[in-house]
Amino acid sequence: MRQNRFDLRQARCPCCFIVPPEMLRRLATSGDPELAAAAGHTMSLTNGMRAFRAQLSTGAPSPMARRRQGRRRQIFDCKNFTDLPGDLVRSETGSDPSPDVTVNEAFDYSGTTWDFYKTVFGRESIDGNGQTLVSSVHYSQNYDNAFWNGQQMVYGDGDGVVFRRFTISLDVIAHELTHGITQFTAQLPYQDQSGALNESMSDVFGSMIKQWALGQNAAEADWLIGAGLLTPAVNGRALRDMAHPGTAYDDPRLGKDRQPGHMRDFIETELDNGGVHLNSGIPNRAFVLAAKAIGGNSWEKAGRVWYVTLTERLTSSADFPKCAAETISVARDLFPDDPTIAAKIAQAWADVGLESPMAVAAYMPAAGGARASLEAAGLRTAAAASETPAAAKPHHGARKKKAENHRPHAR
Structure with missing residues (x-):
């Protein structure tokens, strides 16, 4: 697999940024001097931060780590400099709300993320042992991004023309903090399909946390990542649309959202660590x-x-087919009295081009085989629905379009 060529310390504990580099490259060449300067500055800081993180090691928390109870949050103010973490401006105890809305958003939304994982899954912070959630706001000037750097959250203020402040969206904050959970559990390398899974897990839980906070069910949710982050001047609704990949924005300065929603459209590229923000x-x-x-x-x-699946089943070698198979297996284990849950998950993967007959047969034994299991639940199989058998092959290298068809658009 291509990710083996990379330093795994860097891949497993990278700086994970919410805005993909493709968007920043478009802004840097937009012809608008101010936007180009902000995007270029952001990319320069991004590259420097990734180089710094490559020098650090990471891993799961020590088994001897003491589990601490209760929320632990600290918010620092960089005051538009890049020295981290900055000056402490709000913490868990003895601190009233700040007159700075950015400080309060970082504080409140990191608390919502903590509460979700604790209430829903019994997890105490991102490391499972009560690690303090550290956030720095007002990072640099006109900084068009937010990121998890392996130790803390960092938020820019945006350029005010395309991007608003990056603390404005709960799902953005939850997305980035979930990178920390991946770091302490599956350690998915930030490259190719494993990296796209890393990004996807953060989107999935970021959206779920927003839905939980708003009391929305799956049918009511907007499934947008970064709704409210783009200014009204931008022709776009969010950074990503999970329900309809490729439709989140279409703006002369940002370009058109190119996320695929099916394996036949998988994008082969060397950019963005193999397209981790696209193929997610x-x-x-x-x-x-x-x-x-x-x-x-x-x-x-x-x-x-x-x-x-994320915290107990996936490992650093996971790709899309592995994730699909494990989610089916986990569903069967968690809900043995309701086989339709595993069947519906299998169908969902089939509908994005990842039908795995062997995985379904292994994890959903039933009279008549995997197809009978699906059809008994009132679902069709991808093999029956697909006009092109190749579209259903669950292989890490199942990339349906030639690299040359994509790279010119990615430059």
């Missing part, structure tokens, strides 16, 4: 399809399956 649209859509088919609140069944 495929597993994103699979989760939405599964959550909607199962019904109710996304975090109660589909979300529980994805959480156990």
Whole structure:
């Protein structure tokens, strides 16, 4: 697999940024001097931060780590400099709300993320042992991004023309903090399909946390990542649309959203660590399809399956087929009395081009085989629905379009 050529310390504990580099490159060449300067500055800081993180090691928390109870949050103010973490401006105790809305959003939304994982899954912070959630706001000037750097959250203020402040969206904050959970559990390398799964897991839980906070079920949710982050001047609704990949924005300065929602459109590229922000649209859509088919609140069944898959089943070698197979297996283990849940998850993966007959047969034994299991639940199989058998091959290298068809658009 291509990711083996990379330093795994860097791949497993990268700086994970919410805005993909493709958007920043478009802004840097937009012809608008101010936007180009902001985007160029952001990319320069991004590259420097990634180089710094490559020098650090990471891993799961020590088994001897003491489990601490209760929320632990600290918010620092960089005051438009790049020295981290900055000056402490709000913490868990002895601190009233700040007159700075950015400080309060970072504080409140990190608390919502903590509460979700604790209430829904019994997880104490991102490391499972009560690690303090550290956030720095007002990072640099006109900084068009937010990121998890392996130790803390960092938020820019945006350029005010395309991007607003990056603390404005709960799902953005939850997305980035979930990178920390991936870091302490599956350690998915930030490259190729494993990296796209890393990004997708953050989108999945970021959206679920927003739905949980708003009391929305899967049918009511907008499934947008970064709604409210783009200014009204931008022709776009969000950074990503999990339900309809490739439709989040279409703006002369940002270009058109190119996320695929099916394996036949998988993008082969050397950019963005193998297109981790692009190809994450495929597993994103699979989760939405599964959550909607199962019904109710996304975090109660589909979300529980994805959480156990991330924290207990996936390893650093995981790719899309592995994730698909494990979610089916986990659903069968968690809900043995309701085989339709595993069947609906299998169908969701099939609908994005990842039908895996061997995986379905292994994890859903029933009279008549895997297809009978699906059809008994009132679902069709991808093999029966697909006009092109090749579209259903669950292989890491199942990339349906030639690299030359995509690279000119990615430059």
